[in-house]
Amino acid sequence: MSGTEDKAAEEGSVMPSRRTVLVLGAAAASTVVTIRPALAQTAGSVLNCEIPVPGPHAAGSHIARDGSLVPPGTPGAAPPLARPLRGEEARMLLRGSTPPGVQPGSSQAYANYIRRLQSGMSGFTCYASLQMPR
Amino acid sequence: MAAIRYIADAQEAVTVVELDGLSALFHAPSGITHIVAPPAPEILAALREGPADAAELLRRLRRHYEIEGDALEARLEELAQAGLVRRA
């Protein structure tokens, strides 16, 4: 062990001096933010896009409160939306409000469905375009 | 069971630009940019001395710093998720 320490002491010049406090933080904290591709605000503001809820891959499914897809008739689940959401409506849902024509009790389920959209699924690029930095 | 040992990329693999208190870090092998806060740069620097497990790394860090908190393994896993360190 001591050999390693000597070697490290020689390289110590690249390190800050002793006694500086280094906080390792809590387990749940986060010290790394990875820059992700942002189709950004841009597409949101320049495009007219739509999010079907649910997408064609799950047509007929109902949406549970957590946004997952469940069979029709599941208690507490929201029915499919008759027409796709427009960008502005999706944005309202994500902000926690209810756009016209949507049952207030169902809006949380739809918002969570949108949050769970992933790359490749219908509506994803639209959702991505609604991600706004604050 | 032996503790997990971690390896960091060589210094040349990473370009760092300081942005008041935080660091923007361009990781050449992945082409990905990360913004990192302390203690991530310090952990990466200490790990560049050679592969180490959490206990060994803590010894290295203590030589230079007063350590607060005990979430070193969580920090290492976070760096591994980002691809900045890997398991040996």
Added chain:
Amino acid sequence: MRSARLLVQALRAPETLRDPDWSALIAAARAEQLIGSLAYRLENLDIPPRIAAILEAAQQDAAQVRTQALWEAEMCRRALAETNIPVVLLKGTAFHAAGLDASIGRSVGDLDILVPRDRIEEAEAALIAAGWERMKAADGYDDLYYRRWMHELPPLVHATRDRMIDVHHTILPLTARPTPDADALIADAVELESGLSVLSPADMIVHAAAHLIADGDLAGGLRNLWDIDRLVRQFAADPAFWPTLAKRARHHQLERPVARALRLAERLYATPVDRAVAGRPSLSDRLFEARLLARNGWGQEKRKALRFAFYVRSHWLRMPPLMLARHLWTKARG
């Protein structure tokens, strides 16, 4: 001239271009995902400054695509390292990882890997533990369909990198009539320095041909065919290549798709082929050629009926008739 034809000419013999319709060429190359490959083929030619700038940016973009593809492979390696599951890279990522000529400017979308069938669920679990997520609803018809009939898992997408991985256990759907020998593909794979592997040269051609001719509707086929051209030109330097290819194609029950792919590569890209493996030109080669070239100077797809015929053919190839009916019925009922 149809712009797809112009694109093929530019790739095959760039020095023969005479003041072409550059906008049409660029549009076709982008639509066929060949803009990176084209950018390298047109290097050092005398071209208008704006086009030169577009192609230079396409080269830089290709370099970044390569970095990303190799990184996804590396992250997959790290995720599976402790399982000791042998991992064979497929398609574009494999070309890049092995440093083949086919990788020059090659675009890569998803990461495709091949693992032994009896370990595919273990691979999926390890990937999910490392941050990949299932894309489709895990209880839907699609998932069941994938698991029962396809040659791959339902795609996984990485939660923070947004990149997809397709984990295959063979190279054609289980319902397709040819049954390639997946064990042999893995057994003969060539290990790279990283510990990841790529298919042997002959198997790489067999896979490219199977993918182009026996598994799809030929959409985007010009790029797959360009892969085959580049691979064949490089591999044929080895005198053992052609006999090995003939043997492997037969072994995997894919002699006809391999022969067809070679003939099409010859027709379009003047690929030097061994007649004994490629066979004699057939009348239907022209239909395939017409399908591959069905794109105009605006990048639009043309020849709707022909494209539809190949679309139906692709489903016909993949499924026995009764299953096809069931598949379409379930889809229609939603």
Added chain:
Amino acid sequence: MRHSLSLSIGPVAFRVGSAWRAPIDALASLYAGYATPEGGACDFTVRLEPETMWRRWVRPSVAIRGDYILPDAAPLPLGMGLLAAEMGMNLQMALGQKRYLLLHAASVEKDGRALILTGESGAGKSTLAALLGERGWRLMGDEFALLDMATGALRAFPRAISLKNGAISVMEREVIPTRFGPRIENTPKGTIRHLRPQAEAIARMDEPARPALILFPRFGEAAAARGVGQAEVFMRLTQASTNYVALGRAGFGALTGLVGAVPSAAIDYPDTDAALDLVETLWKAAA
């Protein structure tokens, strides 16, 4: 395609094709006086085509396609063909631009130095840029700013300004009617009217400028300005860029260079006059 038009906007050339005549006519009139790309070679192709074959005639709806396609892009009615063409050009830039680091930002120039205004949509950057463009600044663009990664200079991209809702009447009080495009009602973003930049902005579109100040405007609060940390500026700009990640090391170098060299501030404003005052004050301070 039956109808088409090629158009140079700053360093980028577009080829727009359409199944109908009207969108091309509208585009030609809005962009009269813009240069035609030399030799006809274009960076991007935009196609306005019927969703399905019969939709060319029956309730015609315009699908926005081109070199790069967004699968979720919804079609627009033919009456909004001009908007479709504009969206098509934006889409190609957002998905396909690789020659410049693309920032979703408005920019204006004075004395060879550029002011960059960025922020979420609705922050009023288009309106501010349009107003500054009438008050002694050269408009470089209201939607996209292009950073030359080799030189660090900003390139102009002076498209017609896309004015929305309330901003339309603000500018109608300011500018002669002949510089406006048609009023397009009931679009997905409300009412839209395009405004041609001043002749000088069009004539000087090939002149780059050195970035000198970055502002993040926000409408609706009492007038205030605050400094923004470099890490936050960097983060915000990566999120305002459609191609930052795809550009790899070149993008990293260009963006860290920009953030390190150029001062920045977030500004709140209750009305446009307050915003213009703030801008002029901060601009003087940055000089």
